[in-house]
Amino acid sequence: MSKLLRKPEKNEISQGVTIAQEVTAGNSPLEYVGFKIVDLASGAKYSEVLGKQECCIVAVTGKINVTADEEVFENLGTRESVFEKVPTDSVYVSNDRRFEVEGIGQARVALCYSPSEKQLPTRLIKASDNGIEQRGILNNKRLVHNILPDSDPTANSLLVVEVFTESGNWSSYPPHKHDRDNLPEESFLEESYYHEMNPPQGFVFQRVYTDDRSLDETMTVENGDVVLVPVGYHPVGVPDGYTSYYLNVMAGPTRIWKFYNDPDHEWILKR
Numbered sequence: 001m002s003k004l005l006r007k008p009e010k011n012e013i014s015q016g017v018t019i020a021q022e023v024t025a026g027n028s029p030l031e032y033v034g035f036k037i038v039d040l041a042s043g044a045k046y047s048e049v050l051g052k053q054e055c056c057i058v059a060v061t062g063k064i065n066v067t068a069d070e071e072v073f074e075n076l077g078t079r080e081s082v083f084e085k086v087p088t089d090s091v092y093v094s095n096d097r098r099f100e101v102e103g104i105g106q107a108r109v110a111l112c113y114s115p116s117e118k119q120l121p122t123r124l125i126k127a128s129d130n131g132i133e134q135r136g137i138l139n140n141k142r143l144v145h146n147i148l149p150d151s152d153p154t155a156n157s158l159l160v161v162e163v164f165t166e167s168g169n170w171s172s173y174p175p176h177k178h179d180r181d182n183l184p185e186e187s188f189l190e191e192s193y194y195h196e197m198n199p200p201q202g203f204v205f206q207r208v209y210t211d212d213r214s215l216d217e218t219m220t221v222e223n224g225d226v227v228l229v230p231v232g233y234h235p236v237g238v239p240d241g242y243t244s245y246y247l248n249v250m251a252g253p254t255r256i257w258k259f260y261n262d263p264d265h266e267w268i269l270k271r
């Protein structure tokens with residue numbers, strides 16, 4: 001199996017707290033992006049002291065309470081399934097803070113991390129704060145929920161976005177990359193993809209490749225998988241009959257999403 005593809009696990013670390021995905025600098029090729037999926041049973045609590053990392057806590061499904069140092073945010077989360085296609089609530093927590101997430105009923109939480117030194121205020125990102133965008137035409141249409149875009153200065157490095165791609169469509173397409181620290185033309189951002197499909201037996205294809213093809217992997221991605229994009233173009237194709245959801249985390253030395261389209265396929269945008 002590709003080193004860029006992570007299958008979900010069921011690592012129950014305490015009663016009712018299961019780590020389904022865990023991407024760290026220590027177990028992946030990524031230096032700037034860390035990611036966890038934590039499943040919480042009703043009343044179960046997960047806590048962490050962040051150290052030199054910032055974290056965006058996303059209430060993927062179900063409802064949660066979040067405590068960050070002294071601040072308490074109750075009853076977060078807006079959906080039972082991501083495929084309700086409504087934005088959800090998140091909390092940004094800066095480095096050197098402690099947080100705790102409690103499930104109110106069964107909940108799935110994404111923890112999106114990046115290295116961070118300068119402490120910033122904790123911030124509730126309400127579902128209604130998400131910027132909603134319809135992108136693309138023809139079979140390149142997709143729906144985007146911007147949770148932490150680069151236009152929002154309240155994080156040091158993290159960028160977080162949700163993308164829904166309908167049956168038979170393509171997203172992160174035409175293929176683009178952001179792996180050169182060469183602004184204003186292109187920024188260097190690593191990226192992770194957490195995928196879900198509806199219905200859940202579905203799959204999508206994701207290719208990660210570089211111009212010289214020293215990296216060229218095409219992965220069959222299933223419900224709950226994570227794909228790592230250390231470098232390269234990273235398009236996603238969705239088979240007929242299935243809807244795709246993914247949650248992207250991006251981070252790098254400069255908090256700007258400036259991507260470069262694969263010149264061979266850029267004509268797609270000019271139709």
Ligand SMILES: O=C(O)C[C@@H](O)[C@H](O)C(=O)CO
Binds near residue numbers: 173234
């Ligand atoms: O517009 C899309 O299809 C989503 C992508 O931009 C995705 O968020 C990504 O690849 C970011 O680099």
